[in-house]
Amino acid sequence: MYKVFLLSLLLAGPAVAQTLDVAPTLIADRKAVFATVESVDTLTARTRIGGTIVDLLVDEGDFVEAGDVLALVVNEQMAPQIASATSQAAALEAELAQSRVDLERAQDLFSRGIIAQSRLDQAQTAVAVLEGRLASATQSRDVLVQQEREGQVLAPAAGRVLDVLTPSGSVMLPGEPVAIIASDHYLLRLNLPERHARSIAVGDEIEVAGAALGGDVASMGVIRQVYPLITNGRIVADAEVEGLGSYFVGERVRVHIAVETREVIVIPRGYATTRFGNDFVILETDSGRRDVVVLLGRDLAEGVEILAGLSAGDTLVQP
Template structure:
């Protein structure tokens, strides 16, 4: 006969065993209690300013175009492929250019034969003139023919080089090491000089491009520093990081339609490794210093629409919802509401949420 769970709970042996496990669990929890570092939320000086959305761009990005006419015979790469400088990306039907090369080679051979004939005639005429058998006019005519043959040979050689150059244009190559961003033609499409075939870019260096409203241009130019929010390196506790560009350039004219001024911010290679062209980033123009309550970004707990921090209370922690403001990078995240004066905030909300967690000394 099977006993119900209720009967088992009321059996004396089971009750004693349950109490023993509870006591052991209490002892284990006390032994496993962890101390969580806390910081005191006080106003501190942070920089103010404005933030705008920007886009990551490759400093080196090229649209490779055709330099010869003909059908695209083959497309040897696709979007996302890595390429090396000089690597063949596509070929264009070269039957016409091959014919031109053969014709130029034949013209060079004919010009060299004419030059040899003219040279021999000039040398023979010079000998006869020295013996007085021909007139000076005959020698001058032979010399003129010889020089004309030399010019004809030089012209044929130049034509052969031009034909070889046109033949080389049927092989479209990568201008530098990089990646194929997109292909704009397929095999069989007609290629003409100037028609875009592919877009390639170099993975480094990168820059952030931001459109600043013309009305805020003076504020942006007077900023004490400019920062770009990028993905943090692998293994970092924070998901993002604010970095300072290595150089910045504001275009001298505003866009007549959007009334914005383009700023180009070159990024340090080490910090930009996690970014890719086309990715959206935040750009901050930092101004004067003001007093704001901030907490470390790692102290903020985000669960869906909930934004909260663990605040020390007695020997434990309580969860308080907060309303956040601007992210000030290394200084922390601004807290607009939800914290009282001198609240002690846990820097590790995951450990603070464990049973028996205790606050360590404030720092």
């Protein structure tokens, strides 16, 4: 058996070592930054009439739909005004009914030649005037009723209530804020040094740090907007990441973003060996093979980065 094994080795001949031509490749440098969870739109629910908040229906953290009633503002002057307008409309309706009866009587008398045309015209004019006054009074009453309905503070959009600014019992003027609502569409807002302003663009991918992930949060996101204004040496960009709805607005999350590309030398990890604390590769030269000390960098998906010791065009031999 042993003789057969030796014979097979002799017939097979010497093994051919694999070689690799060193060539530079482009990689993206990633920068770790903190991003904050923000809502795409932050809206304010405001009062439409002045009055007193008699009923507050929401609290911080509640989710509301567009058009939901958040609070009820009551103006104590509205009820007497509506009652007065209703009484005026009722009185005019009674007068109009009597005028129509008078008009019918006048038409009957005119048809029999008892009264003149002028008396009939007066009766018709009285009915027309009262109809106009009744329509005006009814519209005035409808306006007051609509103003009373506008005491309902409505949610401007669907979202989560971030802050309730006024407690129940507060006296409000028209247009004062009652609650702040964050829309149900969340994103990550990044703040980067201004030197990276021209190296990021819409469509670039970001990587959300694994420690910050929740159950449904995606590990990757895409930049959707880069703001053109630089403030205090910082540029702001927004990124879309799926599954941010369970986060708190303002929560900080670590992300990695590619800020620039550079040429590096990357070789498969199997071409490097470590002896006595130093890293070596086998270099194929015209005079033969020799070991060369190299300085290894970070591990990448393609292999390991070579910081020093090799140049483009070198030929490596796998150990």
